[in-house]
Amino acid sequence: MSELRLLFEKRGTARYISHLDLMQVFRRAFARADVPLGFSKGFHPHPAITILLPLSTGFESVCELLDFELDAPRLPDNFLYKLNRALPAGICVTGVSESHTPARLIRYAAYEIYTEMDVTPEALTELFSRDALVITKRTKRGESETNILPLLRGFRAEPQGDGILIRVKVAAGNESLNPEYVIAAIEKYCGVTASYTSYLRREVFTEDLQVFR
Amino acid sequence: MSHLGMKILYGLYNSIDYCWCERCFAPWPDMEEELRAAHLPLYALESGDGLDAFDIIAFTLQYELSFTNVLNMLDLAGIPVRAAEREGLRHLVIAGGCCTANPEPLADFVDVFVIGEGEEVSLELFDLYRTAKRENWDKHRFLAAAAQIGGCYVPALYTPHYDKDGNFTGITPSDGAPARIVKRIVKDLDKAYYPDCPVVPSTEVVHDRVMLEVMRGCIRGCRFCQAGHTFRPIREKSPETLIRQGITQAENTGYDEISLTSLSTTDYRKLDELCDGLIDWCAKRHISLALPSQRADKFSVELAQRLEKVRRTGLTFAPEAGTQRLRDVINKNIREEDLYNACGLAFANGWNSVKLYYMMGLPTETLEDLDGIAKIARGVVDVWRKTSDNRARGVRVTASVACFVPKPGTPFQWEPMDTVEQLREKQEYMKGIMRIKNVDFNWHDPITSHLEGVFARGDRRLCAVIYDAWRRGCRFDGWDDQLRMDLWQEAFEACGVDMAYYANRARSFDEALPWEHIYNGVTREHLMMENLRAHSGLASEDCRAGCAGCGALELLEGGICDV
Incomplete structure (x- = not known):
């Protein structure tokens, strides 16, 4: 077998x-x-x-x-x-x-997030170059205030159609971040609400950002 | 998605050149809200086309408390809910299923009820529809012609009559429609269509498995059971057919369970032969073979162990009543010893949980009968103590007690149903006596059963109530969290209709019953005799021990019942 x-x-x-x-x-x-x-x-x-x-x-x-x-x-x-x-x-x-290769070697997952909200890609690029973005994260042990930036790699935002396409790698596997928190952070810091969001997982990576297979 | 009749008819209709059939289910209220907000019609699942794009919309009526959903689905599709408001041939609304034993509460909304098994009659109806469409008939001409097809009931062609006190006195047909609509059946199940490849859902649904229908009808004649009387005569499929159909469906669907379904599968004569033919094939592929429920007097450890070759399933028995006296009344011919023997055998062979199904509110019931339910539960636990091979694992006996609803087409169709207060009182009593170690007691609020009891034996005056309640917002009435009894009460009051008149009133044999023009094959004389025997505490033999001449044989037109 x-x-x-x-x-x-x-x-x-x-x-x-x-x-x-x-x-x-x-x-x-x-x-x-x-x-x-x-x-x-x-x-x-x-x-x-x-x-x-x-x-x-x-x-x-x-x-x-x-x-x-x-x-x-x-x-x-x-x-x-x-x-x-x-x-x-x-x-x-x-x-x-x-x-x-064992699944535990998966450390990051790249997502394309398409979102429609009243904010510019430039504002998002600025937002994600800050020192910290703290959001309330729900875990099994209750809610906690978490800085999500250490859990992200390579944030990029560009206009697409009526909205914005975000490309970002988020921590996956053991210590992970649901990419919905990326949108939650934008909504919190920019004071906007996304009218539509869709998520596409593009690729999974190891610790040193090699494609995992 | 779990309904076998729908799987059969869906496959059959799509096997016809000129027919294209899609599925649609009642959307949950959150989806309904979204559809209405977006001005989208309720749509069929395969194409996404709105229901209003279809010629014919067919409902299966499985439960009285889904009646408001029928209206709501039509409305969501932008189709007028009242038959009289739908002009022309488009949007013909037809319905079948077990609730057509009394279709009267939906008479205002449905154009054609199909009585009995749909395989043959619906194709005859579709043929007629094609002719009518091609030749541009008006709706009335089509309906009058449809009423000539055996098993097709066109309610618009019938007028009910009531006396000065408001009691139903009879119904008269017009336009040449027959006075009595005789149920249609498929005579030879081995030759009948059976789907090779039913739709397999990608999300979990109940009863998600291969359903192998081993026979139709039931030999038992339990007096409370509607299916047992309205699905006659008894016809079995041959093991060869079943083995072929089971393997084909399992290969095509990838299901890991085959369920041998019927009203009483342990009464299927060639069950051993069928299991022999399937079990090795199944075991190799990690497919389990299941019997939905077993009769305690026919329980076989050997059979149960063979069935559980792949996966061990729980045991379920349905004694239905707590004393021998009451079991004789309802003709559930199972003795307490049978049950204890079956449980003992099962416990000795490693089982450690049993589910027992009962009803309360049965005709002639007394507190002694309810005490019997607790006594049997204790008895089963005692049997476990004496027979279990592994006492350390413990035992779980679950007793579920449902409320009895008298149904049309059964010997109890004349009986009064217990009132909600009586049923609640009995439940409180049961809660007290069912505090037994190792025993779980399940019950259900009687209010839904009460409403079910009203519609089960209702007449056309309930059409207005259903319409009114639906307009007030009633839907999914069979779901506790959706049922709005306050709105139903308002609707009944607004229409001047008394629920107790339908649910809680005893009918005399002299009374005309609003559903008696629908003939399911069992004669009124047989039902009356069975009712009298019930009140004398006399059980009747099953069909194989002695034919009681119920009348269903006539439906086979010269054939022989149960061969």
């Missing part, structure tokens, strides 16, 4: 499939594609599927990673074609490889 890693996109209406539902979607897609999965041992065996970095429901992504155990000597011919045909619209597997 070998452990393999899928690279897949989650776009369009598939963004509304939650993390837990997505595991089920993949389990069923593997079954429909007739690709045998390894199962956990024990009283309630479940398929060995792990999504490395859960994505918030409603976010899109072009860089999702999923590890699975294959209960066969090798992948069937046309594996990607068969699996993609079995997946719902919006979810598309773009690559498969051996799974050799």
Whole structure:
């Protein structure tokens, strides 16, 4: 039994499939594609599927990673074609490889945030060059005042259509920051409210900002 | 999404060249708010087209408390809710499902009710619709022709009559519509359409699994059970058909569970053969095979263990009443010993939780019958003490007690329902006696059951109440957090309709009943006889032990019931 890693996109209406539902979607897609999965041992065996970095429901992504155990000597011919045909619209597997790097090495995720609000890209660039941006962050242990700047890398903002496109890397994995706090910080410091925001995860990185696979 | 009938008809309609069928579900109030704010029509899920773009809108009526949702969905689509206000052939509203045992409370809103199983009759109706559309018929001509199709009930062609005291006295058809609408059935289930590839939702829904329908109808004749009387005659599918359909659906959907569904699957004659044919195929693929509920007198550890090869599921039994006397009254022929034996076998083989389903408010019920529910719960815990192989793990006995609602088409259709006050009193009593170690007691506020009881045996005077309540804001009435009993009360008062008249009144056998022109195959004489036997405390045999001549055999037109 070998452990393999899928690279897949989650776009369009598939963004509304939650993390837990997505595991089920993949389990069923593997079954429909007739690709045998390894199962956990024990009283309630479940398929060995792990999504490395859960994505918030409603976010899109072009860089999702999923590890699975294959209960066969090798992948069937046309594996990607068969699996993609079995997946719902919006979810598309773009690559498969051996799974050799552990998920704990993921440290950053790059997002494109498109937002419509009454503020200029220049004002945002100025805002994110300050020394500290403190927002109220909700955690399992309650609320805490957090400076989000140490959790961000490479903030850029430019006009796009009726709004602003922000490109930013946020901490991911162990000590992480939900990119919604980037918008929350802008709303707090600029005194504006976003009328529309969408999130797209572009890439995941290691500590030294190398692409993680 | 979990309704089997919808999966069958959706697949069937889309297999017809000229037919394109999409799904639509009632949106939750937050979505409704957004749709109305954005002036968007309620839309079908596949194309996103508004419902107003469709020729025919078909509802499945599974529960009386979803009636306001029917009106609300039409309104959200910009379609007039009253049938009389919909002119021409566009937006024909049809409805089927178990609530058509008494469709009268929706008579003002639905153009055609389809009585019984829809596989054949709806295609006949669609054919007629195509002709009517091609030849530019007016709506009345179409409806009059539709009423000639067996199983099609066109309420606009019938006029109800009431006496000076406001009691229903009968209903007369016009335009050549039949005096009695006879339910349609599919005679040979092995030849009937069954979907190869039902829609698989990407988000979690209830009963999300392969549903393998092993038979229709039920041999038992429990007197409270509407499906048990209105789904007759009994027809089984062959194991060969079922094995083929089960494997095909599992392969095409990727589901990890196959449920063997019917009203009483342990009565399926070739259950062993069916399980033999599926279980190895399933086990290899980590697919579990499940029986939704089992009869305590037919419980087999061997079967249960085979079913749980992949995953252990809980055990559920439905004794329905707490004493043998009351079980005889309702014809639930399960003895206390059967239940204890079944539980003992299960506990000895490692199970440690049992769910027991009951009803309160059954005809002739006394406090002694309620005490019996507690006594059985204690008895099951005692059985566990004597039989469990692992006492340290503990045991969980769950007793759920629902409120009995007399339903049309059953031997109890003449019975008064307990009032809300009576049911609440009984619940308070139950809460006291059900404080038992290792036993959970579940109950539900009787107010929803009360409303269900009103509509179940209602007549056309309730159409105005439903319309009024919907206009006041009632929807999703079956959901405790959405039910607005205050608005319903206002609606009943505004329309001058008395809830107790429908729910809590005993009917005499001489009385005309507002739903008796809908014929589900079981004769009035059989229902009356069963009612009399109930009041004499006499149980009746099941259909296999002795045919009671209920009448359903006639629907097979020369065929034989339950072969």
